[in-house]
Amino acid sequence: MRRILTFSTYLVRNGGKSLPLIGVIVLAVLLIVGIVALMNSIPYSIRTIYKHSKNYTGLVPRSNASVDFAMRKEIRDGAPVPIEPILVIRGSQAQVKSIVGGWPFVVLAMRQDDMRRYAKRLNITKIEGRYPKVGEAEALISEPVARNLKLKIGDPLLKPDNADAYSMFPVKIVGIAQTDYWTMMMPYEYHEKYHFPPYDSALVFAKNPADQDKLDRWIHEKFRGANVRVFAYFLLEEETNGMFRILYQILNVVIFTLVAVITLMMAMLINIYQSQRIQEFGLLQALGYTRRDLIRRVLGESIAVVLVGWILGVAAAQGMLQLVKSRLMDPNAFALDVWDRSALLYTIPVPVMIFLAAVGAIWSRFRTFDPVSVVERRLA
Amino acid sequence: MIELRQASLVYKDQGKDLYACRHINLTVRPGEFLGILGPSGSGKSSLLYLMSGLKSPTSGEVLYKGQNIAGLAEPERARLRLVDFGIVFQYPYLIGYLSALENVLVGSPGVGTRERAQELLLDLGIGHKSHRLPHELSGGERQRVCVARALLGGRSVIFADEPTASLDHTNGLAVVDLLVRHRGEGALVIVTHDPSMLTQANRVIHISDGEVVNEETSPQIAPTGLHRETIGP
Numbered sequence: 001m002r003r004i005l006t007f008s009t010y011l012v013r014n015g016g017k018s019l020p021l022i023g024v025i026v027l028a029v030l031l032i033v034g035i036v037a038l039m040n041s042i043p044y045s046i047r048t049i050y051k052h053s054k055n056y057t058g059l060v061p062r063s064n065a066s067v068d069f070a071m072r073k074e075i076r077d078g079a080p081v082p083i084e085p086i087l088v089i090r091g092s093q094a095q096v097k098s099i100v101g102g103w104p105f106v107v108l109a110m111r112q113d114d115m116r117r118y119a120k121r122l123n124i125t126k127i128e129g130r131y132p133k134v135g136e137a138e139a140l141i142s143e144p145v146a147r148n149l150k151l152k153i154g155d156p157l158l159k160p161d162n163a164d165a166y167s168m169f170p171v172k173i174v175g176i177a178q179t180d181y182w183t184m185m186m187p188y189e190y191h192e193k194y195h196f197p198p199y200d201s202a203l204v205f206a207k208n209p210a211d212q213d214k215l216d217r218w219i220h221e222k223f224r225g226a227n228v229r230v231f232a233y234f235l236l237e238e239e240t241n242g243m244f245r246i247l248y249q250i251l252n253v254v255i256f257t258l259v260a261v262i263t264l265m266m267a268m269l270i271n272i273y274q275s276q277r278i279q280e281f282g283l284l285q286a287l288g289y290t291r292r293d294l295i296r297r298v299l300g301e302s303i304a305v306v307l308v309g310w311i312l313g314v315a316a317a318q319g320m321l322q323l324v325k326s327r328l329m330d331p332n333a334f335a336l337d338v339w340d341r342s343a344l345l346y347t348i349p350v351p352v353m354i355f356l357a358a359v360g361a362i363w364s365r366f367r368t369f370d371p372v373s374v375v376e377r378r379l380a
Numbered sequence: 381m382i383e384l385r386q387a388s389l390v391y392k393d394q395g396k397d398l399y400a401c402r403h404i405n406l407t408v409r410p411g412e413f414l415g416i417l418g419p420s421g422s423g424k425s426s427l428l429y430l431m432s433g434l435k436s437p438t439s440g441e442v443l444y445k446g447q448n449i450a451g452l453a454e455p456e457r458a459r460l461r462l463v464d465f466g467i468v469f470q471y472p473y474l475i476g477y478l479s480a481l482e483n484v485l486v487g488s489p490g491v492g493t494r495e496r497a498q499e500l501l502l503d504l505g506i507g508h509k510s511h512r513l514p515h516e517l518s519g520g521e522r523q524r525v526c527v528a529r530a531l532l533g534g535r536s537v538i539f540a541d542e543p544t545a546s547l548d549h550t551n552g553l554a555v556v557d558l559l560v561r562h563r564g565e566g567a568l569v570i571v572t573h574d575p576s577m578l579t580q581a582n583r584v585i586h587i588s589d590g591e592v593v594n595e596e597t598s599p600q601i602a603p604t605g606l607h608r609e610t611i612g613p
Contacts (some may be wrong), residue, residue, distance in 0.1 A: 004489065005481050013477040283473045287487050287529075288462025292457045312403045323553060372434050375541075376425070 007300030029313025109191030282374020466530030
């Protein structure tokens with residue numbers, strides 16, 4: 001095989017045959033990465049949009065009118081890690097957009113100092129405009145929210161005629177915070193006066209952000225069964241994973257079917273192409289090339305096709321995802337991970353299965369192959 | 381050089397034994413031109429496959445330089461064909477995506493040089509077409525490429541299985557002449573049903589129903605493969 005018959009010789013000189021094989025693999029990888037990455041973008045969006053909850057534990061009263069003083073004292077006295085002063089807030093519902101429709105989002109109603117403390121916690125250092133004034137129908141939102149809802153300073157965030165983001169008066173945006181966090185804030189005093197139901201919630205911050213998860217879990221355990229609902233990032237994770245478990249099982253079936261179809265198709269193509277090369281194989285074996293030489297060469301060709309196809313497929317998928325992100329997702333602040341590892345992992349069965357199919361085809365071809373049948377034109 | 385001792389090749393046909401070659405005793409001497417003559421289906425091609433190691437005898441032995449070919453492992457037998465033997469098949473099989481020159485080189489990887497292959501193609505009259513792909517060559521030209529492929533590398537034995545079958549008579553004679561002239565020190569074994577292709581042979585054996593039925597020795601050609609006229613009386 002040396003020199004003249006390297007495994008690339010056939011592939012390069014028979015582009016009409018090797019390119020369709022590579023093309024099928026590229027399309028398969030593109031398709032799988034596309035499906036998985038877009039699918040993953042949903043839980044990824046949830047984690048991105050509600051990432052702000054990583055910074056605090058939220059407590060919302062259930063049958064009690066507010067998170068009362070006793071509860072706050074219990075937290076202050078028993079917290080397993082040092083905590084910041086607890087913020088007493090209220091919340092109003094708004095909505096943000098995702099690729100699967102509207103999702104609820106809370107407008108945190110805070111007092112002036114608390115707004116600044118909260119902003120500091122989110123590392124917000126730059127604000128276009130200003131903070132809402134005490135008691136005014138004003139709001140501060142973050143940049144991703146503005147992009148998502150296509151809002152700018154002066155636009156109303158909450159309106160009397162908006163059922164999903166209601167307020168008795170138009171709550172106008174007076175500031176846009178430059179941060180990756182999604183957040184909305186409004187004055188506590190305005191909420192207290194015009195929003196219903198009138199109950200206080202609480203945000204509890206660990207002094208060290210690294211301790212927040214520990215605090216989250218402690219509070220969750222502490223108030224299990226109490227008249228308070230705990231919001232924490234780890235609960236969001238658990239809920240998201242549970243919500244998508246069945247969907248991912250369906251996805252696995254879809255990907256498996258897709259890989260099976262593509263593998264069968266490729267096995268058929270490989271078989272056809274090898275049948276067309278029977279004369280070549282017979283001649284070479286008759287001339288003195290060993291079966292091992294031929295198998296090694298054909299396997300080399302298969303590996304080259306599969307690898308080139310997969311690499312081009314991954315590159316094409318990256319290009320496609322970049323395009324989708326820049327043209328469709330980013331303008332709406334929709335989350336999409338273009339370097340989604342799990343999407344790439346889902347494509348691994350494609351080259352592996354196709355290679356195994358190629359090995360099967362080659363093995364069955366050469367198992368009983370007699371070059372004399374070719375040179376005598378019984379097979380050619 | 382090659383010796384067949386009671387070599388038989390049997391095929392099974394619906395449980396019955398069909399002898400392609402039956403108890404053949406034959407010796408191919410170094411440098412000689414041996415013709416194997418017989419009608420279609422007489423077993424002459426099977427005999428060539430036995431001698432070249434493409435088939436193993438069902439019984440008996442095929443010895444090359446004293447070594448039993450059938451006892452060799454497949455890679456060793458393949459190496460014999462690749463290095464020691466040159467084979468020209470009945471049909472001018474070439475690899476479609478390789479040029480004429482590359483098709484010549486593919487027959488003796490690592491042994492034949494590009495320059496020698498080009499020289500051979502020049503000697504065979506198709507040097508100017510060495511860059512062409514097989515489908516750009518005529519049948520006669522393709523067979524010449526096959527001849528060059530078998531000759532490259534200085535083989536000990538050149539086998540040719542009906543090399544003129546796909547050619548007209550004139551081209552057929554030309555191909556045989558090329559094999560005779562360019563084989564150097566190697567022995568030449570040609571299988572054919574056409575006696576006119578063997579006028580330069582040292583010996584001709586006749587095959588019928590898988591058996592050697594007659595052997596003729598011709599005084600016309602010296603064992604080295606050179607014309608007697610060239611050497612002198």
